[in-house]
Amino acid sequence: MNIKRISLYPSVASIISLSLLMSPQVNAAAENAGEFYLGAKTGWANFDYCESGDDCDDDAWGGSVYGGYQFNEWFSLEGGYNYLGKAKASNSTQGYLESKVQNGELGAKFDWNLTSAWNLFGKVGTSYNDIEHDLSQGSNISDNNWSVMLGAGVEYQLSHNWRIRTEYQWFDDVGSSSVAKSDVNYLSLGLSYYFGSSESAAPVAAATTTAAVVAAQEPEPEPVVAEEPLPAATLSGHAFEHDSTELTEEAKTTLAPVAEYLNQRPEIKVDVIGYTDSTGSAKYNQKLSEQRAQAASDYLESKGVDESRVTTIGKGEENPIADNSTVEGREKNRRIEVSYK
Template structure:
């Protein structure tokens, strides 16, 4: 292993260690769809010619990510010097190219993804042989693969391998000039988007769904007005003494929730309607139902409810809710109903 390879391995180890240290900052749902990006990388190049076939290279690149798995990427690569000999003279070939192609991502989790690249490069080679200088260029197939680590929504580290097929047009001896190029590099990419876009939108949607699920499991208890049953209250058994129009303590307790509700809902009014059973004269029962209804209304006004919100009516023997031929039925029919409106 030569010095260049040792240095490259040390750099890889350093970047991986840095990635692990920074992992708590990773956006767990990182997506960069619809964003442009720029990056730079450097690394080791290898040529399939005879002689000194190692060199350092450097690159700048940029692209556009269409969705979570497909990007278009283009860049410039300086691939270093390929050195060899022809007879007794040395040959130095300086390689650089421009490349363009498609990048395909395979997500491995919250922060890691594999990618593959396929495209073409236009190669420019300057040959120096003895006292001569000769330019050379051609098109090549480019294939690549790599691994990316997402530090945050905007930053990614990548390690990448690229292969360029038959760089050079063989104007000189093809044994020394035309070459495949292997390029192993480390790079850093910056995506021009905010964390409120793309990935963060997905994260926010996930958080909203989680919150909704949590609310379904544990409903938030909010202070609400008193319930609104219909009727609001029914005073029957134990509401009045025998042949009396005075409310009992039990009857007043039944009216207290009505007072509370009307205090909380000033737009709500009530009807207070009195009824009797069928025992006795109908005219007497009518008067008795009116008096008992008025007593219930007086209790409401006595507790702060404006009389304009209360309608009082007696209906005597009308609208029985039980059988008047039984004591139990007659007791149910002797009632006052309070309803909201």
């Protein structure tokens, strides 16, 4: 049979364009380096093997399970099993044909981080295909072969552990028999789980809830009088919510004595310096460090410190104090330092 090719590229391009429009204009921090993941997906498979004269049902629903290991922020090795459904065709000369296709795949996955939540990815690898052909005369033909696999898609990070993905895959020349050989297009929607620990979501949520309950039950305490001299303050770890420049309650608690001290000593000025880890581009890291340092400065000013006494500085990924190749080191390097002058 002749091959009829139906391109799904416009659909994939539309999905990618929509994700870019929805995403905020910041770069991504890869949270899952060094972690294993598992996932499942389902979607639409299209078989390009029907002739123009066939009565053809060349679309089917498929399902998959997959897993992999994220080596770093841009590369992972991924394998999986795909059930691609059944394609059916019939005509007056060759009769009825039904082909059931399933395969196993292995490939390299390359990520391009767009934001802290969105990333594009591409895949290249191979698949081992198992095809069962049922013919109208009652015969059954089994067929197996290897194919080239190419893929592309978009992922959205719901949390540290969960990602949702939409993906397009192309399997070249599935089947080797003269009965039917087809390219297979597969468009799917999936959910992945990464086996790693969330950096701060649960502790921050618990601390915020506790603070709210205490505030509701107890009268507002008297302002804390800062002792002199007050050492410089460093905010790291849980200073900001995930994918945010908003200070957490823990960070505000650390800054409150600084504001009290500055209000008692109007002749003293302060530098507020922001730093990031090395994940992402240097340009983005510079911008993010400035935004987070400004959030700390804004808090001091909201407590009565005059703007002219606060100098806000962003230094991006400069001056790391820990190893950026580990999750713990990156967490320490994402910090705000407050010093007096």
